[in-house]
Amino acid sequence: MPSAPSPDALHAAREALAAADPALARAHAALPPFAWRLRPGGFEGLFRMIVEQQVSVAAAASIWRRVGAGLGEVTPERLLAHAPETLRSFGLSGQKARYGREIALAQVEGRIDLNALAHLDDDAAVQVLTAIKGVGRWTAETYLMFCEGRVDVFPGGDVALQAAMAWLDGLEARPTEKAAYVRAEAWSPHRGVAAHLLWAWYGAVKRGEAAA
Structure with a gap:
């Protein structure tokens, strides 16, 4: 079972990132300690990530509850036992129902x-x-x-990360996905920790708790 990095490991990684990148040091100094948001994996974990995309947190939670209740157990076999129309009755879009079946088929x-x-x-x-x-x-x-719990993965296509990176470097516009990956190379082997730090900073700015 994967484990999340410990608070001590996260603190050490943040200190290393701040020492290596003065721009990132500003976000580090502005934010309190955070925990690594580890979630269940496997088929259920990957399918849930698909389900939760492009909807609000509240809507994602509601749909996922309906999916769990409808399937009984979120497994590839249980999903494939239901027709696409039935999956849509749980609140899934047609596209997400198809993608769920693709993941289930790949596993089975x-x-x-x-x-x-x-x-x-x-x-x-x-x-x-x-x-x-x-x-x-x-x-x-x-x-x-x-x-x-992989600590050196950086999702450069994430728009919130791109926005935080623009603040970080004083850019007028968000960097492209390619530019975000290039910029993040300097943060290896702690790119995942840097992503968590930037997400935390983005949230704090949006809540009015920190300056961009």
């Missing part, structure tokens, strides 16, 4: 073993995940961060 047919990703390095794991229809790079990277 042996094209992917979500429980064995830990044996792959980050890049290889991203390639395996994105080979599944409906699983993009952002989904793969956030799955590895939040469901496997």
Whole structure:
């Protein structure tokens, strides 16, 4: 079972990031300690990430409760036992129902073993995940961060991270996805911790608790 980095490990990583990048040191100084948001993984974890995309937190929670109640147990077999129309009755869009079936089929047919990703390095794991229809790079990277506790993964396509990076470097516009990945290279091997730091900063600014 994956484990989240300890508070001491997170503190050490933040100190290393602040020492390596004066710009990131400003966000580090402005924010209190945070915990790593580890979530259950496997089929359920990946499917839930698909379900929760592009909807509000409240809507995502409501839909996920309906999915859990409808399936009884969130497994590839239980999902595949339901027709797409039934899955849509749980609150899923047609696209998310199709993507859920694609992930379930990949697992059942042996094209992917979500429980064995830990044996792959980050890049290889991203390639395996994105080979599944409906699983993009952002989904793969956030799955590895939040469901496997990987500390050097950076989802450069995340718009909140891009906004925080623009504040960080005094840019007039958000960096492109490619530019965000390049910028984050300086934060290895703590890119996932840097992402958590930037997300925390973004949230604090939006709540009026910190300055951009």
